[in-house]
Amino acid sequence: MKLEKLVGDRFRERPSDCVVDSHALMVRGGYLKNVASGIFSSYTPLKRVTGKIERIIREEMDAIDGQEVQFPVVMPASLWQESGRYESIGREMARFHDRSGNALVLGMTHEEAAVQLVRDCVRSYSEYPFMIYQIQTKFRDEARPRAGLIRVREFTMKDAYSFHTSQADLEKYYERCHKAYERIYARAGLPEVVSVAADSGMMGGNVSHEFMLLTPVGEDSIVMCRECDYRANREAAEQCGFDMVREGGICPRCGKPAITISRGIEVGNIFQLGTKYTRSMNMTYIDQNGEVQYPVMGCYGIGIGRLAASICEAHHDEYGPIWPLAVAPWQVHLCAVRSDDMQVKAYADKLYVDLQSRGVEVIYDDRQVSAGVMFSDADLLGVPFRVIVSPRNRRQNMVEIVSRDRCFSANAPMEAAAEAIWKILSENAL
Numbered sequence: 001m002k003l004e005k006l007v008g009d010r011f012r013e014r015p016s017d018c019v020v021d022s023h024a025l026m027v028r029g030g031y032l033k034n035v036a037s038g039i040f041s042s043y044t045p046l047k048r049v050t051g052k053i054e055r056i057i058r059e060e061m062d063a064i065d066g067q068e069v070q071f072p073v074v075m076p077a078s079l080w081q082e083s084g085r086y087e088s089i090g091r092e093m094a095r096f097h098d099r100s101g102n103a104l105v106l107g108m109t110h111e112e113a114a115v116q117l118v119r120d121c122v123r124s125y126s127e128y129p130f131m132i133y134q135i136q137t138k139f140r141d142e143a144r145p146r147a148g149l150i151r152v153r154e155f156t157m158k159d160a161y162s163f164h165t166s167q168a169d170l171e172k173y174y175e176r177c178h179k180a181y182e183r184i185y186a187r188a189g190l191p192e193v194v195s196v197a198a199d200s201g202m203m204g205g206n207v208s209h210e211f212m213l214l215t216p217v218g219e220d221s222i223v224m225c226r227e228c229d230y231r232a233n234r235e236a237a238e239q240c241g242f243d244m245v246r247e248g249g250i251c252p253r254c255g256k257p258a259i260t261i262s263r264g265i266e267v268g269n270i271f272q273l274g275t276k277y278t279r280s281m282n283m284t285y286i287d288q289n290g291e292v293q294y295p296v297m298g299c300y301g302i303g304i305g306r307l308a309a310s311i312c313e314a315h316h317d318e319y320g321p322i323w324p325l326a327v328a329p330w331q332v333h334l335c336a337v338r339s340d341d342m343q344v345k346a347y348a349d350k351l352y353v354d355l356q357s358r359g360v361e362v363i364y365d366d367r368q369v370s371a372g373v374m375f376s377d378a379d380l381l382g383v384p385f386r387v388i389v390s391p392r393n394r395r396q397n398m399v400e401i402v403s404r405d406r407c408f409s410a411n412a413p414m415e416a417a418a419e420a421i422w423k424i425l426s427e428n429a430l
Contacts, residue, residue: 001044001330003365003377006030008043010380020217022312023148025321029380038145038153040305045381048329049311050156050304054135056187056326057158057302060180064173066133066160071113073137077103079112082281092141108140111277111299114161119283125165128285128295129173133160135304147217149309150265160300165287167274170296174207174272177300181211181268184302189311189324193267196222197232199239207272212264213310220266225251226258234261267307273297312382321382322405325428330363332421333383335374337390339366347414348389351399354418360425379404384428387421 008030018024026032031046042050058068077095080086086105094106107113114132122128135158142153149155162177164170178195185193190213198210210233212222221234223245230253237245240252249259275294278284284292308327315322325331332355336348345366352364363383365374371390378386385408388400398411401421412420 001363003363004367006044006363008033008045010377012376018148020147020150020313021316022150022309022321025312025316025380026148026309029320029382032149036153038142038151040149040152040154045329046308049308049323049327052327053188053304053307054158056184057135057304060184060187061131061133061158061160064131064176064180066131068134069117069132070134071107071110071117071136073107073139074104075107075113077105079116079281080105083112083115083277084280085112092143094139094141106139107136108138109299109301110134110136110138110159111161111273111297112281114299115277115281115283115297118163119278119281122163122295123285125285125287125293129162129164129169131160131162131173133158133300147309149305150217150313151219152305155306156304158302158304162298162300163278163295164298165285165293165295167272167296170272170298174270174298177270177298178209181270181300181302185211185267188307188327190267190307190314192314194222194231194264196224196264197236198269199233199235206274209270210266211268213267213314214262214264215310215313216263217313218263218265220264222262222264224260224262225254225256226260227251227256228254228258230254265306265310265313267310268300268302270300271298273299316382317379317405319376319379321380323382323384325384325425328384329381330383331361331385331425332363333378333381333386334362334364335371335378335386335388336364336366337371337374337388340368341391341394344389344391344394347394351387351389351417355421358418358422360422385421385424387417 010030011028014024015027030043032040032042035041077086093108096104137156139154145151145153162173193211193213195209195211198208223237224231230251234245247261248257250257251259278294287293312321334352336344339345355362382404384404386402393400397414399417400411402409
């Protein structure tokens, strides 16, 4: 793609209303635009990042036998009345009526829809276990949206729901999903994410975990032990009767005064729901003894936009994001410095075509602007590898290849540049 055709502005000044770096850089880099409080439109760079995150998630969900489905955004209130959550959830759920006076809700999560989808077609124990998932936009009327995509009202989420004939089978699958989540974060460039015991809240169930990116800008407090693997969010620690939730407190697991408190952004969660929804919504199956039973459920969520913002929060410098190759909007940023030089322009045009023919994702800047403006925009787009064609480089019969994180720099002969770039990308691919 030609950068001159890319919709969205890029600018140097930090917006005054941005309280975290990821939000500021995404606004400055032309990734998103605010529509209303906690509601954003995505420009092409962000859409390409989230599309790659979704592809990673789909691959990992399919690898643990997930079946992708699609639930409606709008649901009848009667579904939520069956589960009891229509009354128990407060103002964060949007409720309205259609022209015929029927009560409806906007989906903020889809446990009820998942049960409704499968309860009439999965009747025998032999059809269990199974997992269904979707990636879809949801709405939660968050009271205090903040930090760009980290806390919003409208968001895209992967939510998955598994169904089992026993608690033991759920626990086995829960562990499979836990490992799949670890792979998702590692592939997306956040191997430092940790899982912590959590409070199930409105979701219900007895066991749940949150996946946290530890960062000072996070809103959640994470209780961890320096001496053992104890980790929990503050609410879960307090609910378990742990009254030493402070720096240097006694760990409830190893008994040592080694508690630390960190901040974190929740980038995913998993829950063992039990029969909370299947029982209230009368979903049953016939077991091997011919008896009627309620399936046991688990659910598993990841916010797509929040994960993108968290990757940016973890991987940036003062100039812009440093996107991991697996989720970067493009793989290569081709800069034709002094494109008014016909030889520079002709060679850069040819290299652009050669790279695309190899399947390389290229954003090509051939604008007649200064090198400073060109490189500033490249920093804000955060593409992993920058390829520079300039009069000086051309005279030396080479192109310059530089990584966005400044950790790698190399020159390649002009006649072999496409092959050299392809090799670098292959060596750095996950």
